[in-house]
Amino acid sequence: MSETLLEMNKITKRFPGVYALQSVDFELRAGEVHALLGENGAGKSTLMKVLGGIHTPDEGKIHINGNEVSILDVKDAQQHGISIIHQEIVLVPYLSIAENIYLGREILNKAGLIDLDKMVENSQEFLRDFKLEIDARTHIKKLTVAQQQMIEIIKAVSFESKIIVMDEPTSSLTDREVDFLFKTIENLKKKGVGIVYISHRMNELFEISDMITVMRDGSYIGTVKTKEATNDQLISMMVGRELTNYYDRSYSSSTDDAVMEVINLSKKGILHDINFKLRKGEILGFSGLVGAGRSELMKCLFGIDTFERGEVSVNGVKIVIKNPSHAIKNNIAYVPENRKEEGLFLSKPVNYNITIKILHQFIKFFRVDNYYEDNEVRNYIEELSIRTPSPYQVVRNLSGGNQQKVLISRWLATKPKILILDEPTRGVDVGAKAEIYSIMNRLSKEGVSIIMISSELPEIMNMSDRVAVMYKGKIQKILDRESYSQEKIMYYATGGI
Numbered sequence: 378m379s380e381t382l383l384e385m386n387k388i389t390k391r392f393p394g395v396y397a398l399q400s401v402d403f404e405l406r407a408g409e410v411h412a413l414l415g416e417n418g419a420g421k422s423t424l425m426k427v428l429g430g431i432h433t434p435d436e437g438k439i440h441i442n443g444n445e446v447s448i449l450d451v452k453d454a455q456q457h458g459i460s461i462i463h464q465e466i467v468l469v470p471y472l473s474i475a476e477n478i479y480l481g482r483e484i485l486n487k488a489g490l491i492d493l494d495k496m497v498e499n500s501q502e503f504l505r506d507f508k509l510e511i512d513a514r515t516h517i518k519k520l521t522v523a524q525q526q527m528i529e530i531i532k533a534v535s536f537e538s539k540i541i542v543m544d545e546p547t548s549s550l551t552d553r554e555v556d557f558l559f560k561t562i563e564n565l566k567k568k569g570v571g572i573v574y575i576s577h578r579m580n581e582l583f584e585i586s587d588m589i590t591v592m593r594d595g596s597y598i599g600t601v602k603t604k605e606a607t608n609d610q611l612i613s614m615m616v617g618r619e620l621t622n623y624y625d626r627s628y629s630s631s632t633d634d635a636v637m638e639v640i641n642l643s644k645k646g647i648l649h650d651i652n653f654k655l656r657k658g659e660i661l662g663f664s665g666l667v668g669a670g671r672s673e674l675m676k677c678l679f680g681i682d683t684f685e686r687g688e689v690s691v692n693g694v695k696i697v698i699k700n701p702s703h704a705i706k707n708n709i710a711y712v713p714e715n716r717k718e719e720g721l722f723l724s725k726p727v728n729y730n731i732t733i734k735i736l737h738q739f740i741k742f743f744r745v746d747n748y749y750e751d752n753e754v755r756n757y758i759e760e761l762s763i764r765t766p767s768p769y770q771v772v773r774n775l776s777g778g779n780q781q782k783v784l785i786s787r788w789l790a791t792k793p794k795i796l797i798l799d800e801p802t803r804g805v806d807v808g809a810k811a812e813i814y815s816i817m818n819r820l821s822k823e824g825v826s827i828i829m830i831s832s833e834l835p836e837i838m839n840m841s842d843r844v845a846v847m848y849k850g851k852i853q854k855i856l857d858r859e860s861y862s863q864e865k866i867m868y869y870a871t872g873g874i
């Protein structure tokens with residue numbers, strides 16, 4: 378058995394109103410990928426933030442290579458050979474790739490000045506190793522989310538750490554990048570690095586991990602060898618009950634009534650002659666590789682971006698969507714994929730974030746009617762099982778998956794007729810996924826038409842009535858439920874005609 382790199386014993390962490398960790402144990406060996414699994418809010422990120430020196434534990438001990446250590450801040454953690462790739466990207470947007478990789482440990486020249494050329498040179502080498510054809514001088518804000526995630530990974534690897542934590546590293550990566558990440562992980566394992574891997578994608582855990590530790594409600598539930606574990610066993614450890622009827626969907630025998638029709642929509646270099654009809658009460662899936670133009674299309678339909686040519690009509694009437702308020706007036710809602718940049722007010726409480734778009738409904742005699750507002754908010758907290766000590770908690774303090782649920786609630790609260798969901802279950806645990814699916818199903822039964830972008834094929838295949846497959850800014854094909862299969866979708870998504 379290989380050496381134990383890390384031991385965390387009886388770690389407890391309290392936040393106001395929340396027991397985030399209760400006496401949690403965790404052990405990591407050299408050359409091992411150890412997955413952490415648990416529902417949204419179970420405490421996974423918090424445990425790793427304790428390890429990374431971001432949170433100080435209230436109780437508990439940490440041993441590294443058998444020696445007790447206290448990790449007071451991020452620098453401490455780095456000195457102990459710990460690197461963390463956080464769930465939310467923490468790169469500095471207006472600095473270059475090279476500056477971000479060397480942030481806080483800049484290379485100096487003989488004169489004691491920052492040697493930017495050297496930093497760029499080294500970074501370029503890392504980028505080459507990672508098969509990324511990007512100039513190391515490029516500013517982070519110019520990169521896609523997937524590329525930023527890769528830079529986070531490069532940064533962690535460049536520290537030559539012995540312990541690397543990856544908190545949902547693949548949530549915004551394409552399949553090709555995931556393959557590449559997994560190869561990188563294999564190489565790190567050979568070098569004796571221990572890796573903590575957090576993900577809600579069970580198939581990934583089975584593919585990459587050696588051990589799996591399950592947490593629930595801030596407590597340690599158990600550790601199993603991946604080889605001996607089953608999917609059902611892990612789910613029941615995680616949620617404390619069996620989970621059946623995962624994809625809850627009664628498919629719509631939808632009529633041809635088009636609620637929305639898009640004709641020849643084009644945006645130079647990005648979208649080319651997009652044509653489709655959205656039927657009443659259907660779920661229209663949008664599949665395609667990252668960069669196929671799916672999110673760009675939705676931003677045009679919601680008035681966040683403009684397009685040069687083409688028409689959009691809703692219920693047979695041509696509409697002009699200059700900005701999101703026009704879209705909302707036409708009963709369109711859009712849940713963006715990037716909750717941090719395009720969605721949530723992190724420093725504001727849950728209730729504010731949920732009701733911001735519908736506040737006008739609660740205005741009585743020029744004052745907000747708190748009673749009705751509160752009721753509405755509590756409904757959503759209950760319906761989507763948003764884990765928060767109260768409606769007044771600031772959103773920043775919620776776990777990643779629960780932030781996503783707040784964002785979805787906000788748009789559901791507008792009672793849309795057309796709901797556009799961009800990767801609705803990203804970073805969301807299995808239980809919450811099932812909740813989101815059942816809400817989608819209910820809405821479609823009520824006649825709401827849903828557009829769902831998703832990179833998860835099982836989700837697309839199980840939830841959609843039809844699937845539009847995009848490739849390089851075009852709709853390559855629209856497939857009916859009877860005629861779509863994983864192979865067909867992949868065929869069109871990679872340019873087949």
Ligand SMILES: Nc1ncnc2c1ncn2[C@@H]1O[C@H](COP(=O)(O)OP(=O)(O)OP(=O)(O)O)[C@@H](O)[C@H]1O
Nearest residue numbers: 392397417418419420421422423774775776777778
């Ligand atoms: N800074 C904070 N202040 C208050 N509460 C917090 C803070 N950070 C986390 N929490 C709470 O601690 C609990 C555990 O959160 P954590 O982020 O560790 O969950 P997680 O397992 O990583 O979930 P996810 O899968 O959604 O990322 C949650 O109830 C969360 O709301």
Ligand SMILES: [Mg+2]
Nearest residue numbers: 422464776777
């Ligand atoms: Mg987390």
